[in-house]
Amino acid sequence: DIQLTQSPSFLSASVGDRVTITCRASQGISSYLAWYQQKPGKAPKLLIYAASTLQSGVPSRFSGSGSGTEFTLTISSLQPEDFATYYCQQLNSYPLYTFGQGTKLEIK
Amino acid sequence: QVQLQESGPGLVKPSQTLSLTCTVSGGSISSGGYYWSWIRQHPGKGLEWIGYIYYSGSTYYNPSLKSRVTISVDTSKNQFSLKLSSVTAADTAVYYCARGIDLWGQGTMVTVSS
Numbered sequence: 001d002i003q004l005t006q007s008p009s010f011l012s013a014s015v016g017d018r019v020t021i022t023c024r025a026s027q028g029i030s031s032y033l034a035w036y037q038q039k040p041g042k043a044p045k046l047l048i049y050a051a052s053t054l055q056s057g058v059p060s061r062f063s064g065s066g067s068g069t070e071f072t073l074t075i076s077s078l079q080p081e082d083f084a085t086y087y088c089q090q091l092n093s094y095p096l097y098t099f100g101q102g103t104k105l106e107i108k
Numbered sequence: 109q110v111q112l113q114e115s116g117p118g119l120v121k122p123s124q125t126l127s128l129t130c131t132v133s134g135g136s137i138s139s140g141g142y143y144w145s146w147i148r149q150h151p152g153k154g155l156e157w158i159g160y161i162y163y164s165g166s167t168y169y170n171p172s173l174k175s176r177v178t179i180s181v182d183t184s185k186n187q188f189s190l191k192l193s194s195v196t197a198a199d200t201a202v203y204y205c206a207r208g209i210d211l212w213g214q215g216t217m218v219t220v221s222s
Contacts, residue, residue, distance in 0.1 A: 001171075034209050043204055043212035044155065055210065087155055091209065095168030099155040 002026050002093040006086075006100035012108040017078045021103045023071045023088035032092035035064055035073045038102075039084045047086075048073065083107050110135035112205050112213035120199075120220050126192040130205030130213060137186045138163045142208045146179060146190045148201040149215070156201075161188055195220045 003026040013019050023033065031051040036044035046055045048064035051071055061076040075082055088100040116128035130144070137144065145160035159169035161179045169177045173192070181188040192199060202215040 043215050045212075046210045049209060089155075089209070095160070096170055097157050099157065102154045 001096055002029060002090050002098055004088055004090055004098055004100035006088060006103045009101065009103060011103055011105045013078055013105065014108045015078050015080055019075050019078060019105065021073045021086055021088075021105075023066075023073070023100050025069045025071075025090055028068045029090045029092035031067045032090055033064075033066070033071050034089045034091060035062075036087045036089065037082075037084045038087065044087060078105075080107075110207065110211060112207060112211060114203060114205050114213045114216040116216060116218070118217060118219060120195055120218060121222050122196055122220055123194055126190070126195050126199060126218055126220070128190045128203055128205075128216065128218070130188050130190075132186045132188075132207070136183075137181060137188065138183050143168075144179075144181065144188045145206045145208075147204045147206060147212075149204070150198075150201045158190065158192075158203075197221065 005024045007022045033051045035048040037047050038044040047058050047062050051066055052064045063074050065072050083105050085102045085104045087102050091097050111133045113131045114128055120126045143160040143162050146158040148156050148158055157170055159177055159179050161167045161181050167179050176193045178191040197220050200220045202217050204212050204215045206212040
């Protein structure tokens with residue numbers, strides 16, 4: 001099975017900061033990676049798919065990059081509504097589409 | 109606008125079968141070539157992929173749950189369902205249904221307790 005490791009697991013930042021979350025795969029997954037945002041009590045929301053394609057309606061301050069085994073999610077200027085938990089998911093290893101363990105982004 | 113809604117008992121006794129249904133509204137479950145998934149999230153924990161089904165009926169399950177999981181589709185009702193047998197307290201979680209990766213239901217909490 002392909003394992004995804006996100007770093008950091010917790011991140012404290014301020015409004016206006018630029019933040020980057022990393023997702024590393026235990027083996028190459030090409031660009032078959034998605035990023036989600038989850039707020040307490042809510043379902044995850046798709047932000048980015050195919051590693052770098054922004055889902056419709058998602059603000060352009062979110063961006064994704066990477067391929068193979070290393071991927072990043074960047075928020076260029078944190079807004080108050082961005083404080084949440086972020087997950088990556090690989091979609092390469094059919095049929096088990098595993099998730100990373102999550103990164104909780106908190107207000108400093 | 110397509111929406112997904114989970115339904116089913118919120119409390120299941122140990123050793124029994126957990127049964128949930130996801131109703132798709134605003135679009136046909138048979139169109140678009142999507143796969144329809146179940147994902148769960150243990151309290152305070154991360155996301156676990158349970159499995160998915162294509163509209164054709166082909167199913168794919170997480171190997172760690174495969175012996176206990178059945179996912180089925182009822183195109184006439186525009187629904188798909190999850191059955192998880194022989195549940196224990198470790199199956200207590202919020203269960204989500206989803207279309208592909210882009211559309212999720214709101215989730216339903218299921219507690220396994222006597």
